[in-house]
Amino acid sequence: MTERQPRFLLLAAVVAPLLGVMPVAAEVSQMSVKVDGLACPFCVYGIEKKLRRVDSIRDVDVDLESGVARIALVEGKVPTLAEVRSAVKKAGFTPREVSVTVIGTPVIEKGSVMLNVRGSERTYFLFRQGKPSEGVPVRALRERLLAQVEQHALIAASGVLRERAGGLTGLSVNTVEELAAGDASSARQTPVGD
């Protein structure tokens, strides 16, 4: 994950309302973290409390039966993978997959397909589910994404966040949904496969 100065976003957040234009919320939705070791109600409170203390997390909803904590984000903010995992560890449990659905624009950076998260400075490296080969996603996914780069398409990518070499955060992609110029009604969802 690369960090870019958010000054222009801050300026936009201040100026845009004055112009009658609302800033676009960071398009990271449906974030959740799977927690191992969680097996009783009394243990849930610690996880909720630690996650809510992360600046960008507004609320947490834990499901005991599945062991999943669903995270509601503060508008315009996105927690890092490290922040989510650290909160779960400090609660005394073991974090597993952090899943997200992200809307953004795919771009090419240094030969790799990256996803610029709309409304945020976050960028995720996109790769094939379960096969994080260094910088090179599976051919089918890469070809599809390259086409979307050419079209400057807006896409929604769902998958699991993973740490990558060099401090990057990668999104191991399960599904890619192409949105036509932000119009979700004409969305075409494409599962990732060979």
Next chain:
Amino acid sequence: MAVFRVPRAFAGPITTNTALPVHEGELIVRGQAKFLQSTGDGTAMNRNLTVWAAPTVFVYGANEKLAVFGIIPYLDKRLSLNRAGGRRTRGDAGLGDLSVLARYTVGQWDRPQETLRLAPFVGVEAPTGKDDTQDSLGRLPQPLQLGSGSWDPIVGTILTWQKLAWEFDASGSYKLNTAANNFEAGDVARLDLSFQYRLSPFTVPGGVPAFLYAVLESNLIEQAKNRATGVNDPDSGGTSWFLAPGLQYVTRRWILETAVQLPVVQDLNGNALENDLIVTSGFRVIF
């Protein structure tokens, strides 16, 4: 005479210990009401002992592995016995000795909806309770005093295996009682087991429902003889085994629980007073 010790109040289960985590910065407050009764003394003294104890426990998560415990009990001890001149009741009420313990998780194996933990603990019981109460018959015997007057270290380890449907805890501990006021209570070794089985809900729906557990605990206690002025008291110490059925209602923020410890085996030395039962009820709140 049997030495009454404030039973464990920092347990996750009701009468034993747990290795479940206390998250960093978390505070748990636990309150209990305990009642102990010992009757059936076959000697001419016909002793009856009743003890009410209300221990308050504060548990703090220093980090996700280290939890510290502070336990302060309120005690009311009353011993009725036959003496020349009639039947007398002796005893005292007030705060007992403060115990401070630290528990550290050395093993943690987490799986989906399951955890196995291993956590040793160390601590000390400090002589903060009053240990020189007197009545018209003179100084109360040391076992009737609210405080021991001595610094008594304790060490142990806990194993906890928890799943959504049940939990098992095993705790072994040893308390080294040191001397004060020419009296030294016998050291205490314990093996405590607890099994909690979820009665409700039968299947876990979405979210975080409250759980009702049926609980069955086992307390095996071996106590050495007391020593007074350097001489072993032949009417003290021995082996006790209790079984404790109970119920526990667990929510996200609080717990209510109750259990009755019933003696199965009491192989006590000499004329040491045996326990009829010990009733425990309590609550826990997390902050």
